[in-house]
Amino acid sequence: MKTSSKTLISLFMPILLAGCSVPGSYLTVQEGEKDPALETSSTDIISKINLYQLTASEIDNFKTPEVIAKVNPQLDKEITEYEYFVGSGDxxxxxxxxxxxxxxxxxxxxxxxxxxxxxxxxxxxxxxxxxxxxxxxxxxxxxxxxxxxxxxxxxxxxxxxxxxxxFQSKKAYMTGAVNTPGQQFISNVPLTLLDAINQAGGLVGEADWRNVSLTRNGTEEILSLFNLMQKGDLTQNRLLQAGDIIHVPRDDNQKVFVMGEVNDPKLLKIDRSGMSLTEALSNVGGINQVAADATGVFVIRTSLDNSKVADVYQLDVSNSIAFILGTEFELQPKDIVYVTAAPIVQWNRIIGQILPSITGFDELSQGVDTIRGW
Structure with missing residues (x-):
């Protein structure tokens, strides 16, 4: 994470600085002022990112798909046909x-x-x-x-x-952010993932219930208790078998980084209900009305496209109605929200903001809750 995040920042920041050559960044230099950043071509860097505009006509393409209640006929069949086989120790x-x-x-x-x-x-x-x-x-x-x-x-x-x-021969194991971790014996009553969570006393407050892992015979599957318990998606439930390991991680990695011209730049933790772009900006006191360029609110995200380094999403909040669009854009863990500076701000001011961000990124990744003094 540290290496990829450093690479991501170092690749994207020149784009922010070289605003006159990158569509959508809206950063300019005052007349007569020169800066070395403008002398560096960003063509190669631009080719390594995907840049998207969060507009009313495009926002639906970036919305997180709505989770709906679903039945699980496969699980129902497994439970109906379930039989317990005696083993050593019973x-x-x-x-x-x-x-x-x-x-x-x-x-x-x-x-x-x-x-x-x-x-x-x-x-x-x-x-x-x-x-x-x-x-x-x-x-x-x-x-x-x-x-x-x-x-x-x-x-x-x-x-x-x-x-x-x-029943003592067959066990499943519950680990991580539950109230009573430990082994659970499998009996003649079918034991499902949801049953095991309940028998473990439920989740602790710091549990990441969207990324629960089920390891079976060396193969890991990621399941969402949020979809199962909150949305009724029964396809996320499983019939447990002997030797299964269920791990509920803590939400320590469920963080986003809000930087740039906001009133209180900090690291934010995504809660169980998720976090939208508008929520993130609200949690840091909004953008700096004096120094920020409202047209340049960016979300930087590691790209799933192997040929790209990052996906960059831009929201223009110069019209306050655009904040409604921000409520439709769900942030993901380790997203970077960056608000650019207004054209009247000197370039050395911008560089002075960015350098501490880069050098302090390791500390952010290790759980520093707030980085101040930019």
């Missing part, structure tokens, strides 16, 4: 009706798990008359059928009941 409760000598009573001082049949590491249990029985990897119905068949050689028409007294 404890079985086996009852043979009318044959109390074969049934270990639980009693008032022993639980069903304490009086049950432990599944050994080799996947077997020992039972009177029939000896060792393979049970690992089988359902209780299959075990019941096997034991009935074996016991019928010694008992006429045996009535056998098999249940799991303690």
């Amino acid at each position: 404890i079985l409760n086996i009852t043979v009706w009318d044959h109390p000598e074969l049934t270990i009573p639980a009693g008032s001082y022993r639980s069903a798990s304490e009086s049950g049949n432990w599944v050994h590491a080799d996947g077997r249990i020992f039972y009177p008359y029939i000896g060792f029985v393979e049970v690992a990897g089988k359902t209780t119905s299959q075990i019941r059928s096997d034991m009935t068949s074996k016991l019928s050689k010694f008992i006429e028409s045996p009535q056998v009941d098999v249940s799991v007294a303690a």
